[in-house]
Amino acid sequence: MRSVTRKLAITSAIAAAALGAVVASNGAALADPPSGTTPAATDIVAVGSDTIQALDNGVSTAYNATSPASKFYSWDATPAGNITPKSGASTIARPNGSGAGITALNSTTDTTLDIARSSRGPNSGTTDWFIPFATDAVGWSAYTGGNAPHDLSSSDLQGIYNCTITNWSQITDEGTLPNAPIDVFIPQSGSGTRSFWLGALGITTTPSCWKATTPEENEGTDPAFAGDVNAIFPYSLSHYIGQVYDGKGTTTDAPGVLDANRSIDGTEQLDTTNKVWNSNLSLTYTRNVYHVVRQADWSNATEGPRLKALLGRASNNGWLCKNGASLITSYGFHTLGNACGTLQAGI
Structure with missing residues (x-):
């Protein structure tokens, strides 16, 4: 629950x-x-x-x-x-x-x-x-059509980013997920999105399961994501809305292969009808x-x-x-x- x-x-x-x-x-x-x-x-x-x-x-x-x-x-x-x-x-x-x-x-x-x-x-x-x-909100994105489910709980996200959950099959509240390793990406040190996301999840260390590559934040066009059906990456939902709905992206400043139209704790990250991020998201993520x-x-x-x-x-x-x-x-x-x-x- x-x-x-x-x-x-x-x-x-x-x-x-x-x-x-x-x-x-x-x-x-x-x-x-x-x-x-x-x-x-x-x-x-x-x-x-x-x-x-x-x-x-x-x-x-x-x-x-x-x-x-x-x-x-x-x-x-x-x-x-x-x-x-x-x-x-x-x-x-x-x-x-x-x-x-x-x-x-x-x-x-x-x-x-x-x-x-x-x-x-x-x-x-x-x-x-x-x-x-x-005001901005930070959510999670994953490879479009990849192995991540549509919804992850806060507990799931914390486990993924503290490396106690390293395989999609360990997440049991979304039915049976593939037996595949999770590729955990995080932006570079000094990124405000990185520090906010880790703070929201209560993570204060640098766990060993994180990928060594630190893609530019809010860009799913980084070569590190190409073909990686197991990728997960935090994403500014305001920036995503601007890129996808408001025409503010560029060739590289774009979601690329990543999709932030996901949910946390059962709450949709995006209000796709009004083309805004969902104001019902927990304060934890705003x-x-x-x-x-x-x-x-x-x-x-x-x-x-x-x-x-x-x-x-x-x-x-x-x-x-x-x-x-x-x-x-x-x-x-x-x-x-x-x-x-x-x-x-x-x-």
């Missing part, structure tokens, strides 16, 4: 009067600053999480169309290599993932980076402000996503107004929280309403 934990009911608070500028600018999103464009020293530049990079590319397009004093640009998590984030900046290794983005933010100044995209919440500390702007800024920058007389104009609360005319509801949902995420733009200390 599966136990269903608390349910999350999330509503989209959309102020109709604020939607016009966003809807009008929902055209092609940028991926990295446009070719031939180097962000100015006074522009706002973000790096980090793969999960929210597509959304931030859309924010860049829409916000810059309003001709702000400081434009916003977002560098994708891949491909690997060096980038020069803005004019006059230090050259850095492109940060891939929430942890890498936060580390890069705190290893530089606003002459190089202004924001880290993060799909994990704040750790203890007072270096940065974590500013939530949307999370806020954040823009992370240095606390010193937020209070700085020059840098602070630039950041607040983009990320501040709607009541303070922060553009994203005031005008971005339809943009956020168009990338598969759920909105936060009045909680958007609140400041949470951390690192």
Whole structure:
């Protein structure tokens, strides 16, 4: 018997009067600053999480169309290599993932980076402000038509990822499953999705059954998955919705051979009728996503107004929280309403 934990009911608070500028600018999103464009020293530049990079590319397009004093640009998590984030900046290794983005933010100044995209919440500390702007859910995906069942319980998932369940035949609450080893994949160290997923399952070690390959999160196009009918992989459900239903994917940024249209504890991960992730999923599997800024920058007389104009609360005319509801949902995420733009200390 599966136990269903608390349910999350999330509503989209959309102020109709604020939607016009966003809807009008929902055209092609940028991926990295446009070719031939180097962000100015006074522009706002973000790096980090793969999960929210597509959304931030859309924010860049829409916000810059309003001709702000400081434009916003977002560098994708891949491909690997060096980038020069803005004019006059230090050259850095492109940060891939929430942890890498936060580390890069705190290893530089606003002459190089202004924001880290993060799909994990704040750790203890007072270096940065974590500013939530949307809600995501993380579920599981598996090879389309492979040996995984449609539903797994939280107990099943915990057993798979702590390596006490290593064969599909050990899962007995879904009928008779094939006698086949489970290929357990996890994103790279520093991935916010990785840390959130393992935290949700209560796993604090690195078990031996995990595959050595760590595919890019939220992409089922990695060669590691090709033909692997036993693969299982955590997946941002917002990112998946954006890829599958909202046209936000690319050739590589796509589910590929993986399918996240699954269920946990008997609750469907996706609401395929409304083309959103299911707000009845347990709170265990839902999370806020954040823009992370240095606390010193937020209070700085020059840098602070630039950041607040983009990320501040709607009541303070922060553009994203005031005008971005339809943009956020168009990338598969759920909105936060009045909680958007609140400041949470951390690192």
